[in-house]
Amino acid sequence: MNDAPWMHGLHADTGYLLYRLGQRSGSAFNAALEQHGLRLRHHAILRYLATVDGARQRELADRLGYDPSAIVSLLDDLQQLGLAERRPDPADRRSRLVVLTPAGHALLRTADHDSRRVTEDLLAPLSPADRATLNDLLQRISTL
Amino acid sequence: MNDAPWMHGLHADTGYLLYRLGQRSGSAFNAALEQHGLRLRHHAILRYLATVDGARQRELADRLGYDPSAIVSLLDDLQQLGLAERRPDPADRRSRLVVLTPAGHALLRTADHDSRRVTEDLLAPLSPADRATLNDLLQRISTL
DNA sequence: GAACAATCATTGTTGATGTCAATGATTGTT
DNA sequence: AACAATCATTGACATCAACAATGATTGTTC
Structure with missing residues (x-):
């Protein structure tokens, strides 16, 4: 990525700032x-899986x-990395239950740290x- | 774009929030x-051109x-939209000077409004x- | 219970985007 | 005069999101 000096008092619009910072x-x-x-x-998937332990793909x-x-x-x-598994859903043979492997849990910890x-x-x-305060403000405009 | 409910106390990391909001x-x-x-x-190009009036492409x-x-x-x-022109650079025949047309200036105003x-x-x-405060905080972390 | 609609995961396609290397013209340097 | 560097441009390439279509299964309705 580039860290170009795109800020010079111009582009001070908050939405545009969000866009560039997001990138x-x-x-x-x-x-x-x-x-x-x-x-x-x-990473987002790993994080979500860590909290629910057993999610259908549609849910993800x-x-x-x-x-x-x-x-x-x-x-x-x-x-393929051995971090998650797809298991048959006992309640619905169309769907799969995705769970984290122990390796997945372990990697998530270090990835979270990073x-x-x-x-x-x-x-x-x-x-x-x-x-x-920044986190609070962002949270408030993210929850829609 | 999707406005999915990806916020549930999870993913509360500020960097991740910035990423999603940026998207x-x-x-x-x-x-x-x-x-x-x-x-x-x-739009970003139009905005930049409006402030300098005559920029080489490399500069952009x-x-x-x-x-x-x-x-x-x-x-x-x-x-092609008639918003900008490439003119020969009198100082360097390799490069072109890009300038906004009157239509470009006009459109920029309404686009800015939007x-x-x-x-x-x-x-x-x-x-x-x-x-x-949000704008101020974002500005402070954007100026690098 | 038989027919039909809806759902789930999956595949394939398409279009947009970014990155990178290569090119032709021109300029700067030695 | 020779050579390296710069500018705009082109083309190749991987990446990626958005969509439609499919096969298997489930839910619904008459």
């Missing part, structure tokens, strides 16, 4: 996760806002109090 | 600019953080004071 944090996350063979979307697509077809290939990756470092770098110029 | 505002901007036949990147690429080859096709679009509306929608849940 920057996205690629920073991806760079950090690259060493594990993962990208941001894989809905909750994370990804296309079902995207879920397929992301899970292929995770499965992600937190990325975020800290991103928020470096801000005081702890500022970071808290 | 959302990006597609919102693109949707708003679509009626003019433009996308976000075109550097300042906006886009690949020079991307600049080419973006300018092709703008030129963009502001998008931003307002995005920040709807926030009070004016909150919006100001």
